[in-house]
Amino acid sequence: MRAIIVIPLLFLQIFFVKAQTSLKEINLKNGEFDVGFEHYLIIDSTRTYQIENDFNNKLVYRPIPVSIWYPATMDNKNSKQLTVLDYLEVLKEEEESKKLPNELLLDWFPDLGGETPQSRTHLSEKVNALSNATFLEGKFPVVVYAPSYQASSIENFALFEYLASNGFVVISSPSRGTSTRWLEGGTTKDVETQSRDVEFLLKEIHKYENIDFDRIALMGFSFGGLSNAITVMKNKKIDALISLDGTERYNYAVLENSPYFDLDSFNVPYIHFAQKDIPEEVMTNDKIPAELNYKFQLYDSLKYNDAYSYKLHDLTHSHFGSIGVLFAYRDKRQDKSDVKIMASYKLLSEYTLQFLNATLKNKENAKEFIEKSPDENGISETLVSKKMKKAHPREFKFLDFNNLALHQDYRDLVSLYQKTMAKYPTLKLEEGMLNSLGLRLSFNAGKMEQGINVFLLAVHIYPNSANLYDSLALAYLYNKDNKNAIINYKKSLELNPENQNAINTLKKLEE
Incomplete structure (x- = not known):
């Protein structure tokens, strides 16, 4: 996850220690299905794009890399269990550095935190996804994911695998600028570009006969949450929206400036997970407005949907993604221990699954779970706190x-x-x-x-x-x-x- 330039001081941190985590210690329990993974490239011929690392100023039709996770049947002859390094090969391709030697990978991309023994160990970690796995027969609900600012389609791979193992398809493409891989700085134009990429994926899912097109959720992290808020206002076929510390909480003005902004059209179940309160020391030193700890104008303005707002007290912003949990440096002024970070990321994933089971699969036990307080679900409110509001009756026209x-x-x-x-x-x-x-x-x-x-x-x-x-x-x-x-x-x-x-x-x- 890259820091959002429109509010540059919000996530500016002084890092002191490197993460010591592992996928095994996150301990997400798989569901009943094997998980297949595929990555490929599609072309949007309605837009042009420049691949900067080709150094030729040539315009091409917009390339949209696609990553998809799905319930699968393993082919014992051809299926291969992937590693974290396999996912980072995708990162290299999306960042237009696919010829970069793997030896330089950790130092090349800032999100990976540099070359350390801990980071090097992550590369060989086995993940749950399989290559060359057959799509399981049946019709599965789909989650279309929008990454954080300038980030990869695979930034939350552990969460995606967890959802796919529980009977969901997850499809994602990278966050990139309108004309090149660089965004302008979190502008309304950037929002619209990412929203159009999400809409392109909404079209792409129709190529899959195993996806249920009547059960669609959007999910986004950081800037992706902001873009998805606009997409929901434009598209009436979305059934639910999940925001992982989405920027719609921090930069409502960008949302309002969109020509598609229409709160009356924001009428699907919505869940927002927010980072912990930023400590006063950090807010003072980094000149962060105090209101960012409590102000949430979009949530307060919503009328016609059930809305849920959770605050995870052991997570800072970068830890809402798998890459951040595994690789990001820790800020000793505010970050919790790695044990607490991994436990909270697991909790975030479990809440996400419950919300999707309630909204896309209509499971009664999941509906009960999301309606209850954390304490009623046996979860300490020192870990997470919740507020919610039910939809107002809407005038039927x-x-x-x-x-x-x-x-x-x-x-x-x-x-x-x-x-x-x-x-x-x-x-x-x-x-x-x-x-x-x-x-x-x-x-x-x-x-x-x-x-x-x-x-x-x-x-x-x-x-x-x-x-x-x-x-x-x-x-x-x-x-x-x-x-x-x-x-x-x-x-x-x-x-x-x-x-x-x-x-x-x-x-x-x-x-």
Whole structure:
């Protein structure tokens, strides 16, 4: 994770000691599935990009490296258990330094903290993922991940493996700038670029027959959380949002400046995990605003979704990713012990799984878990504290009803209307909007029956509307159902004897 330039002092730390951690000591217990991993490159031909390390100023179509973790079946002949070094080979490719000798790797990338015996040991650590593993049969929910500022798709590989072993697909691409690998500094433009990359992955998942496209969550770390907040406001197909110390908490102004900013559209279950309170010494020395420990404008502004805010009291910002837990230096002024950091990262992963089980798999025990306080779940509040708020009832409008009607192909609309009115008694379906919808469907090839159904609902709600009966008659006439056309033109005339269109059409039909 790279420090966010827009608030450069927030994560500026003086490091003194190197981490002494291991994947084994994090001790994430795998679920029931083997985990497959694949990394490949796709191209977005709608955008151009310059690979700086080619040193030729040539523009190419935007390359989007993709990493995907999935429930798998191991092929005993071809599958290979991967190591941390295999993941860092991905990092080299994404950072456009794939020819870099592995001997220089730890010193080359700042996120890896430099060459030390501890870091060198990590490279050979076995991970849970397998190469050349077959996608398990079935339909699995998917988590689309947006990394932190200028970071790799694999930055949270331990969490991704844990989720895949529990029946989720995780897909990720690196965080990179609009025209080159460099972002501008956490600008609204950077947010939109990363959001578009996430949307490209939302398109990419449709290539996989084992992914359930009706169960999609977004997850992001740091700057990725900010970008995902905008993506949720743009995309109505997202079912849940997870933010790992997302920057939407620290830099709400960038969010507000987006042309897509719309709090009313932010209506999916949302969980935000925040870093520990920054000590006064650090805030004073590094000139960090005190309000960053308590202010959370997005959370406070949300109305129409269930929202959960957790504070992990043993984690600082960089420890919300696997790479940070394993490699990042520790700041003696504020970082906890490695044992506490690993335990809290495990806790973060377990909470994430529970939230996904509740929102994407509809598991009752997971729903109960996320509703309870940490203490009620047997977790000390010295480790994590929680606040939450439930969604406010949202005004149900014509468009919302239309979405329900569309979902059932505009059938049984009177019954749907009655059920909806019982739940949302203030709903008002305007006569003119029903008339327009009915006409559009009636004269749309293959939608005649649906259009007539809309008109039947309309005359049920507005039985004294001559205009609606006239439109219903026209729909029947266009469908060559002259009998029902005559019946409804006559009904229109009963309500409005001066309806000249009904008079003229009936005369022709009865000749």
